[in-house]
Each structure stands twice: as structure tokens, then as C-alpha cells.
Amino acid sequence: MSRMWFAHDLETVATFWRILRRDGVTLGFTTHDRDLWLDGVLHRASPGMVPSSIRKSADFEPDSAEVRGSITHEAIASDDLASGRFDGAQVRIGLVDWESGEREVLYAGTVGTVTEEDGAFSAELVSRKAELWRDPIPRTSPACRAAFCGPGCNLNPQAFTRQVHLASADPLANAVTFAGVPEAALHAGGTVRWLDGPQAGVVMGVMGPDAAGGLVLDVPIDEAIPAGTPALLREGCDRTLGTCATRFGNAVNFRGEPYLPGNDMLTRYPGPNP
Template sequence: MTRHWFADDLETIATFWCILRRDGVTLGFTSHDADLWLDGVLHRASPGMVPSAIRKSADFEADSAEVRGSLTDEAIDSADLAAGRFDGARVRIGLVDWETLERQVLYAGTIGTVSEEDGAFSAELVSRKAELSRDATPRTSPTCRAGFCAPGCNLNPQAFTREVRLAGIDPAENAAFFEDDPEVAPHVGGRLRWLDGPQAGAETMVVGGGSNGALVLDLPLDEASPAGTRALLRQGCDHTLETCATRFANAVNFRGEPFLPGNDMLTRYPGPLQ
């Protein structure tokens, strides 16, 4: 039987929201004045965090919601927000009866844009219905549309992933040195996921090579990371047919149209025959 919320003059109802980050960390919060255990997750009493109005529609238009709050809980700080640890995290928001723990999820989606100002943050949420607005027909492109070692590419990620240990950090270049000096070129565009240390669980992209064979990363490095910190390093791919064929011998799974004429064909002038 479905409960009718707010049907009586006096209700024992609070809101709750659960955040499931991509690095495996799960955080729970509630507007109740005491912590609540829901689905095995401790939801901390955080009156400084409130979900704004949730708009739900019966059609295919994406639902909208937003979460605002102050950085008063130790589980959420400006460093984690800046490092992107909450980007793309899954979110569930709902109502809970703090006496019976009966609850109902009102909104489910992922965190989109996160902004911070004067010790407070706001996060826009993207509902699952937003996936219905995506074009199901792939667009043509000269480069491969499949993610490296993802469905469509079909390469085994284990064959291109290795465990490395941190040897040092160059803060000026935001670059990291690793033991055994992994070659830079094959790893540009690849991913690095920290296994321990202060940034454990965080994932970053290799954007280039620094001095002395260091790997330049796209997210800020924590200078407190000690030497020997373990990480998983995966190679990258520039998504061109040449790389797919010569480096990975995987041209049969190339998801692109490198020889299809583009829109610039309309502006080309004829040239003399050779």
C-alpha cells in the first residue's frame, strides 16, 4: 500500500539524500536532527544541506532538482569538489519517516555542474530521463567513437593497464614521476586511478608529458602523496584509424568513417587533373 505523505496535520517526516561517488564512496545525509541508518548507509544529520524544489513530469522531459548546502560536514570539502570527486556521482533524494523508517525515493539521477562560493556549494542534478533525449543514432566521425577498451572497442583493458608506484611530484607542471619510468607517448589520453594515499579512489587523465619523463595530469596533485603510493595506469588512444590498426591491430572494431567526405567538400574548388 502506497503511503500518502503529508496527509496529517502532524508528520514525522524528513528528507534524505544519498550520494554514490564513482570512486566507491557512499555518503548519506538527512534533514532530521539525528542520524538515520537507511539501506545500510549512515545518513548524517546535516541541516545545512537542503534539496531545493524537485520538479517531476509525466512526459519524457527531464526532471530537474538541485542541492544546496554549506561546507560544514567533513565528508564534503572544497578540495574534493575541486578534484572532481563528486562529478558524475549518483544521487537519490526522498522522504523518510524517522519513526518507522518508511521511505520513498522522489528523485534519482547524477550530479552535473558543481559550483562553490563563500563556503557554500550548489549542485545541479541530472535525472535518468535525460538519457532519453540522447540521439540513439551514432553520428559519423573521422575518429573512433568508442571509448578505449570500452564496448565497441572490445580490447581487454587488463592488457593495457599496469600498477605503478609514485616516485615524485613536480608541482609546477602538475606532473608525477613513477618508478620504472613508464613511456609517456602511449599513455597520453589514458587514465590514472590512485589506489592508496590521500587521493585514493580518484581518477585523472594523462594530458601530456613533462620534464624527465613525468606524466602531466589534468586534476591537481596532492603534494602530500608519499613516494610509493600505488596507482593503476592505463594507456591512451588518439582514436585514429592508423593507431587502431598499427598499434592495437584492432581496425576491425574501428567505430569511425575516416574516408567519408566532410562538409568541406561543398567549398572545395576543382583543381587541374594530374
């Protein structure tokens, strides 16, 4: 049986929240006046961060919660929020008895929309119940619906991923050039994961090649990133059947309907025979 919280006038209870970012970094915070170790994670005292009321329901409606705070703690910086380090991060919010260590998670979800204004941030949290609203039935599409090297595609990501080193960066064009990369066009739609430097752990999408043969990224690069910074570069796919069959030999796993008539079929008008 779970504990009945706030059953007495005076209790040794504090709020804690834990952020598990997609780059592997885990951050913990608490409203207590000193740091607490919970589940092997140091939760730092951060009274400036305040979780709003948590609404939980027994139906399928997603639970709602929000976290507000000032960008003063060293673990949460404005540059990290702008670069997307917290996008899609998992969040756990709960109560802890800072004397006995007894704790209970009240809310589990992911970070949604993050806004910043006047040195403060506000993060909307999306509960796990929101996954129940997703339509599990795939819709038809001429292009492949599977993520490259992901479920459904079934290609081995290691075969199309290589470790490279930064040769040069152009912050104005938001493009980078890596040493030893054969064809930049093959990496359109791929990813770059930085292994070191000011943006270590950040995954960026490759939008395509630029005129100089570099790769244009979808996330702003740090101007201070030095040459020689290592990264994991993965090739991309344009999600067409021709590419899947000729370049990857993977047409059997193509998740699309390229020959299915589309809505334009309704607007066609028969013409006279030549």
C-alpha cells in the same frame, strides 16, 4: 500502494539524500536531528544541507532539482569538490519515516554543475530522464567514437593496465612520474586511478608526456602526495585507424569513418591537370 505523505498535521517525516560517488564512496545525509541507518548506509544528520523543490513531470522533459548547503560536514570538503570527486555522482533524494523506517525515493539523478561561493556549495542535479534526450544514432567521425577498452572497442582493459608507484610529482606542471613506465607517450589519453594517498579513488586523465618524460594530468594533484603512492595506470589511444590497426590489431572494431569525405569537400575547386 505507496504511502500518502504529509496527510496529517504532525508526522515523523524527514528528508534524506544519498550520494554514490564514482570512486565507490557512498554518503548519506538527512534533515533529522540524529543519524539514521537506511539500506545499510549511515545517513548523517546535516540540517545545513537543503534540497530545493523537486519538479517531476509525466512527459519526457527532464525533472529538475538542486541541493544547497554549507561546506561544514567532514564528508563534503572544498578540496573534494574542486578535485572532481563528486562529478557525475549518483544522487537519490526521498522521504523517510524516522520511527517506522518506511521510505520512498522521490528523485534519482546525477550531480551536474557544482558551484562554490563563501563557504557554501550549490549542486545542480540531472535526472535520469535526461538520458532520453541523448541521440542514440552515432554520427560519422574520422576518429574512433568508442572509449578505449570500452563498449565497441572490446579490448581487455587488464591487458593495458598496470599497477605503478609514484616516483616524483611536479605540482607546478601538474605532472607525475612513475617508476618502471616504459614510454610515456603510450599513455597519452589514458587514465591514472590513485589507490592510496590524499586522492585515493580519484581518476585522472593523462593529457600527454612532458619534457622530462612525466605524465601531465588533467586534474590538479595534491602537493602532499608522497613518493611511492600506488596507482593504476592505463594506456591511452589517439583514436586513429593506424594506431588501432598497428598497435592494437583491433581495426575490425574501429568505430570511425577515416576515409569519408568531410565538409571541406564542398570548398574544393578543380584545378588544371598538370
